[in-house]
Amino acid sequence: MIEIKAVKKSFGDLKVLNGIDLTVDKGEVISVIGASGSGKSTMLYCINALEPIDSGQIVVDGVDVHNKSTDVNKLRRNIGMVFQQWNSFPHLTTLENVALSPRIVLGKSRAEAREIARSQLEHVGLGDKLDVYPSRMSGGQQQRLAIARALAMEPNYMLFDEVTSALDPELVGEVLDTLRLLSDEGMTMLVVTHEIGFARDVSDRVAFFHEGIIEELGPPAQVIEHPQSVHTQKFLANVR
């Protein structure tokens, strides 16, 4: 369970998160929507301790993320993250990309790590690309590689940050299908997305971000079909 309690964060003078409260239950898929700059990515970074917070608390499986004595490296193994820009490691082949962290972070043997990598890559449909360098693959394939790379750590949670925004339209489908697959397998997911259709079909709950707060939170039937706040209504009218 991820518990976000009254989290605030600024970059210098810019207030990015103004008191976020959100609880993600085991097996739940929450979609996060909202305008550009409203702080969606920043919240994900904070959950993973990639950015510090100013006040409030984030607790993952009972562990206070931003407590000084918390081992963030151990914590991050448990939380997979995939970014808008796929950030595949360009100097490594597909297989090596996925096998690296099981080996150096989890301390698996080289053979074991490769086996994990192979099965995760097959999982996302890249079983035939093991020895290819990322620069030879399409954006959609690189994005699935990034997903496999995160899954190889066997995380309990997955955070997705607009993973389809940088893709050509015809490649969006294959990545969303992968996300659906994970959701069907019961993965706990927090998905920042501009794909309203996906949010409606796949998520258990939808959170609408506006200027650093969650302005509306509820099942898709409520937030997407019958939004209460004017900001949500405006936003949805614009992206449709």
Added chain:
Amino acid sequence: MDYTFHWRPVFRKLPDLLQAGLVTMEVAILAMLAGVVLGLILALVRMSGMRSITWFAVGWIELARNTPALLQLFFFGFGLGAFGIHLSPFLIVLCGLSFNNAGYLAETFRGGFNAVPPTQVKAARSLGMTATQTYLRIIIPQVLRVVYHPMTNQMVWSVLMSSLAMLVGYRELAGETQFLASKTYRIFEFFLATAIIYYVIVKLIIGGSRLLSWRLFRY
């Protein structure tokens, strides 16, 4: 530590040093101008693909880039002397630095031309521009943007390299310093003062170049 510093001789000779600093600027700038012209020619020759002359350009460029600048200076000094050609110290320095600058700048310019996509020429010509207009208004400005920073660096190198002149008997800043230092035996003091002058010259060049670039590249 029983060494006592004597700064007075340095202060007394400061005007001479500053004067010599101007000589340094002068020879460095002249060598840079010659280097730009020669480098442009070398780059165009190298890109022309004409067998009969490219070897000459390639030979110049690779020699300039792969041997010590001091060796190049020596070549214009006693190397040419072997053929009965005796250049003045000033000409030795000027020729040596120009030779070196041209070699490096030629590669910079070649890179600059290559950085402009060929479709730019097509696009400009399709708008009805002549070849000359295309070069002057479309290609050159884009090339300049790419080569501007390396050119600034080369100008700095030109100043730094000009200090080699003291080894061929020319009295620009370094040569003058050596002369004064050996006359007064205040070697450390004089060379420290000179180091500061060089530092200031280099900073002025970089600062000036930055100012100019703000005016030149608005886009």
Added chain:
Amino acid sequence: MDAASVFTGFQFSDLRFLADAAGRTLLISVLAISIGTMLGCVFGWMLSVARIAGDATLGLLLDVFRSVPLIIQLILFYNFFPIIGFNVSPFTAGTIVLVFYTSALVAAVARGGIDAVPLNTRRAARSLGMTYWQDLRYIVWPIGLRAVLPSWAGVALGVLKDSALVSVLGYVELLRASQILITRTQEPFLILAVVGAFYFALSFPISRITARLERRWQYD
């Protein structure tokens, strides 16, 4: 030529003399490049970590080495050591100056390499649970190295050629040896050609190889 009766012409043993000097050029260059590179990488890392504070202190200091002619630095340091009570050989003084000179040039290159790795790539590495040092070792180092290897090779070759300047301190490296021979044999053209060929034979292949590596490493 009557000059030949006064001076002795270029002899076979002179080649030996030049070869020894070439060995000294190589020695001082290899020392300067290897130690200077290690130091420069550390400096580059410090600059990239400390950002503005680093630029204002270490960056400023290193900049001095890049803004003052090497020949002046050499003379200055060589004459500075006796002042503080050390008498050092031209070799020692030359090596020390070349090491710092190299490290200043490498620091700029190394910092560029670190900055060439996108922030989000590093975040991705950290999000997989890698520690700061694992991120540096497995992600930043290989990516940055490829990005700046050609620049580093340029620096190294520059130092090889610049090592000729240690001759002003009286260290008999290749160029100094050639001067000595020229004075004796009065055959400047031949000797300069031989010496030039040595530098060229070392520098040209290396610059070619790195240029090719650079093309191959465009992540294909």
